[in-house]
Amino acid sequence: MMEAKKKEHLKLEKNSGLYFVIGMTLILALVYTALEWKTFDSQSEWDTSQTILKNLDEIPPLTIQKLPPPPKPKTIVTPEIKIAENDDDVIEDLIKSTESDSNKEIITLKDVDFEEPAPVVDEVSFMVIEDVPIFPGCEGADDKRACFQEKMQKHIRRNFRYPAEAQEMGLQGKVYLQFTVQKDGNIGSLKLRGPHKILENEASRIISKLPKMEPGKQRGQGVKVPFSIPITFRLQ
Template sequence: MKPKKNPKKDLNKNRGLYFIAGLALVMLLAYVALEWKTYEKNSIYIGSIDVPDDNIEEEPAIFQLKTPPPPQPIAPPVIEVVDDEKDVIEDEIISSETNQEEEVVKVEDIIVEDIDIVEEVDFIRIEEAPIFPGCEKASDKKACFQEKMKEHIRKNFRYPEPAQEMGIQGRVSTMFVIQKDGSISDIRFRGPDPLLEKEAQRIIGKLPKMTPGKQQNKSVRVSFVQPIIFKLN
């Protein structure tokens, strides 16, 4: 019996080949669809450049040095010279009345001694004050002496730097003696701190030689007190 279908037109003859070809075509279309890329009209794609790590320039580290604030300026010292304020010691008044119970001394028993003047007199009580150089023709030599003392202190004054840094200030009382030959000696001082005392001693030690003071027309030692005030603004 002859077959009704034409063997040349049998579709099942190359079915495996068609299947493989179709599968390859589908895979090709899927690959193309996955790899398809679209770009904006105005954008330009330049690709990517791989740069090795060795060629990458690192950003330098910047350290800002903070400068300390300038030191606070030290306030300039203020010199204040105080006039001689030593109190005058009043003489003690002794009663001259005789007591009847006391034994009367005979005239022959009285020994008369030579009376000498006092060796040292305070500046306030001196009859003829010592003459500071430059006060020879002054009418009031005591006032001129005190004014010259102030000028001498202002001229030679130096506030000790350690005392300024520590804020030390106060009053230093100085006392010295003008000898019979006009030289300065026996410098004594008392103050709140040794730094100020040392400076006061240095100032008084630079006093010039003077004309000595006189009591009863004789040269005597004259004591003088001069306060010096160290003050910071």
């Protein structure tokens, strides 16, 4: 068999290390050049001139204004001085004293009667108000206070509903409530206190069905009138 002859000067393995170093040097040079490469946008002379012309158009034109003429100097009038002759009688005015008269009696605060203004009444209790609120149907009653209380009891009995949930839980007791008949006759400012929220909600529902009333009056002026009443929840 014939063996392939190799020429010593054509062997690439002999200089592979040198070729590797040269290749790495070229690659690093290209990478550095790419990173350091900078470009700038060129601006044409035409764009610059257009910007300058645009700025010149924004400058307002010069205007010449005429100033008004200066005011004329005022004429100074010299007062005429007359010298009185010695024979003229000079009338002197008496100078009144500004000091207080020590003989005049000084009035003390106790001697002056001050009338205290009547207090502004905004709310009066149902038990002491002069004209109680009128429940619908009590307009012709002789005792409107008693009629109001009677109508309230009838309203509670007519609208009373024992909540089923309260019956299942065995809830019972009294719900103390207070509401206010406002100056316009509407019901407002409801306050409740009871053994359970379910019973309080039922009492609130009953009061919400109250009709509009004629407002109470104190000294002929409409005022707010608070009214308190308990609602009893009792299981049979």
